[in-house]
Amino acid sequence: MADMPSGFWSGWIIALTLSSLAGVAWLVWSIYYGRDLQEESEVEPVWDEDLEEGHNPPPLWWFWMLFGALIFTLVYIMLFPGLGNYSGVLNWSQGKRVADSYEDFQANFAEARAEVLNMSLVEIQNDLDLMDTAERLFRRECSACHGPDGRGQANMFPNLHDVDWQWGASAEQIEQSIRGGRNANMIAWQAILGDEGVEQVADYVVNLRQGVDESHPGRAMFQQNCVACHGMDGTGNPALGAPNLTDNIWLYGGDMDAVRETLQQGRFGVMPAFGERLDDMQIKLLIALLVR
Amino acid sequence: MNGLTFHRKVEENTGLLIFGILFVSAIGGLVQLMPVLNQESLETATANTRPYSAVELTGRDIYIREGCSVCHSQQVRPLVAELERYGPYSRAGEFVYDRPFLWGSKRTGPDLHRLAGKYSDDWHRIHLLDPRAVVENSIMPAYPWLAERAASETGNIEAKMTALRRLGHPYTDEEIANAESDLEGVMEIDALIAYLQMLGTGYSAEEESGE
Numbered sequence: 197m198a199d200m201p202s203g204f205w206s207g208w209i210i211a212l213t214l215s216s217l218a219g220v221a222w223l224v225w226s227i228y229y230g231r232d233l234q235e236e237s238e239v240e241p242v243w244d245e246d247l248e249e250g251h252n253p254p255p256l257w258w259f260w261m262l263f264g265a266l267i268f269t270l271v272y273i274m275l276f277p278g279l280g281n282y283s284g285v286l287n288w289s290q291g292k293r294v295a296d297s298y299e300d301f302q303a304n305f306a307e308a309r310a311e312v313l314n315m316s317l318v319e320i321q322n323d324l325d326l327m328d329t330a331e332r333l334f335r336r337e338c339s340a341c342h343g344p345d346g347r348g349q350a351n352m353f354p355n356l357h358d359v360d361w362q363w364g365a366s367a368e369q370i371e372q373s374i375r376g377g378r379n380a381n382m383i384a385w386q387a388i389l390g391d392e393g394v395e396q397v398a399d400y401v402v403n404l405r406q407g408v409d410e411s412h413p414g415r416a417m418f419q420q421n422c423v424a425c426h427g428m429d430g431t432g433n434p435a436l437g438a439p440n441l442t443d444n445i446w447l448y449g450g451d452m453d454a455v456r457e458t459l460q461q462g463r464f465g466v467m468p469a470f471g472e473r474l475d476d477m478q479i480k481l482l483i484a485l486l487v488r
Numbered sequence: 489m490n491g492l493t494f495h496r497k498v499e500e501n502t503g504l505l506i507f508g509i510l511f512v513s514a515i516g517g518l519v520q521l522m523p524v525l526n527q528e529s530l531e532t533a534t535a536n537t538r539p540y541s542a543v544e545l546t547g548r549d550i551y552i553r554e555g556c557s558v559c560h561s562q563q564v565r566p567l568v569a570e571l572e573r574y575g576p577y578s579r580a581g582e583f584v585y586d587r588p589f590l591w592g593s594k595r596t597g598p599d600l601h602r603l604a605g606k607y608s609d610d611w612h613r614i615h616l617l618d619p620r621a622v623v624e625n626s627i628m629p630a631y632p633w634l635a636e637r638a639a640s641e642t643g644n645i646e647a648k649m650t651a652l653r654r655l656g657h658p659y660t661d662e663e664i665a666n667a668e669s670d671l672e673g674v675m676e677i678d679a680l681i682a683y684l685q686m687l688g689t690g691y692s693a694e695e696e697s698g699e
Contacts, residue, residue, distance in 0.1 A: 205523035212519050227492055280523075294566040294577065301568045340623055341611055350614050350621055466608035473575065473606070 206280030213279060217269060224262045228253065309477040317367060320484035330481035337470065338482070346486075351448055352465065356486055360445040363467075364434030367487045374479050377469030380437045384462035385421065393417055398455040404430050405442050405450075437465075534581035537690030539657040540683070542667035543674055545648060546639045547683025550676050551590065553642070554631060561592035562601040562687065575602035575688070582690040585657055597628060602688040612681045634677035642679075645671060 242248045276284045283289070312326065320326050335344055341353040348355035354362060362380070363373050389397060393414075400414030401422075408415065422430070425438035432440035439447065448454050448463060470479070498505050524530065540548060551557070564570050566577040578601050583589045607615070611622060616634055619626040645667040653659045671679070 205526060209519050209523060212515060216515055227495070290566055297568050298571055340607065344624065352610055466610065468605050468608060
């Protein structure tokens with residue numbers, strides 16, 4: 197409550213709280229000790245023949261319990277924020293408590309983190325415990341898209357076990373992919389190539405892996421439009437996220453229908469950035485898990 | 489007067505007893521609620537918090553209609569485990585344009601307050617239509633109809649934005665006038681994804697110093 201709207205409301209809280217406490221204290225005290233038994237001995241009414249008010253005081257432990265609660269309350273509101281703008285002797289706040297416990301948490305793991313960060317990837321890969329942690333991390337953070345075993349799914353999220361990585365499979369490239377994310381940008385070619393062009397280029401691309409004749413009708417259009425990203429020979433360019441078209445590994449499918457659809461609609465795969473969500477050690481563990 | 493005679497007087501006089509009960513039970517509200525109603529920090533938006541766009545607002549209504557908040561909370565609590573799992577804890581100022589807020593109280597699924605940017609739009613689309621296609625042991629229901637209905641059919645967006653403006657959301661005339669055209673061609677699933685992709689973007693780490 198450190199940001200009370202004004203002094204008035206702070207005073208309002210203090211006055212109401214303290215006067216309530218004083219009122220309760222007075223009530224408790226006077227019921228037990230303020231009572232003059234002589235004065236009470238005036239005529240008591242009697243109901244239903246023999247029913248009258250008893251004169252036994254309530255048990256004393258009641259009194260001490262109530263009084264103890266009052267004292268606890270007073271100590272509590274002195275120590276912790278509760279009385280308007282008064283922030284308490286301990287200067288406690290929820291935000292500070294989280295910050296402190298988070299700091300403790302980080303400090304507890306600082307050594308282990310530093311150790312992992314100083315290890316080489318091969319050393320990490322040889323440490324079964326660390327690889328176990330890495331796998332758990334993968335299941336938690338990556339498996340929703342890449343699948344629990346990392347083999348990709350939904351014809352949209354890449355298999356991480358194969359050898360052809362769209363954005364590169366070196367440690368540096370993987371780190372970049374994890375930290376900054378990736379945004380693939382294969383535009384739609386329908387408007388540029390036209391129906392026939394799409395058909396020819398798709399046929400050219402589908403047949404690329406078994407070698408295509410120089411006289412293929414799609415070759416000219418491929419040379420003109422596709423080589424800037426996919427390279428003269430169609431082997432791709434990891435810097436641009438352009439996949440290799442000459443192997444058997446396809447993200448969206450390598451048959452005629454899939455390639456035609458890719459050409460018609462374009463493909464805009466997104467790998468979200470995890471630089472903010474994961475710390476350096478976690479990223480390093482994931483790299484060790486993924487790199488080969 | 490001592491406590492006992494006071495007690496007797498109250499017990500013998502019903503009117504006084506009723507008044508006494510009301511007075512005593514009002515004190516808590518007077519102390520807890522009255523100052524909070526005037527507490528500016530609860531009404532001040534955090535720096536990156538903005539009113540929902542027409543599409544996001546529609547997505548939010550779909551989120552409410554489909555009962556997402558029954559299984560997903562939207563509040564990261566200030567606990568270390570939650571900070572590690574979800575990100576910075578939720579701030580009051582992030583919810584000033586939430587009417588009503590969708591904090592929820594049960595996590596059958598994960599908390600969604602820091603969801604923005606965690607998954608791609610494509611992932612959300614697959615996941616909403618068939619959660620098992622991407623998360624094999626998910627128990628979330630599928631929402632296939634979201635892809636079949638136009639977002640503009642969920643209600644009069646201009647009226648919604650006008651009503652919210654009356655409550656203090658700073659929409660411009662232009663935004664309200666363009667609301668309907670913003671929703672053109674947008675399916676319900678697109679609107680919902682737009683909403684999910686801005687959840688929790690109202691907070692930035694630079695504001696941490698103000699805690």
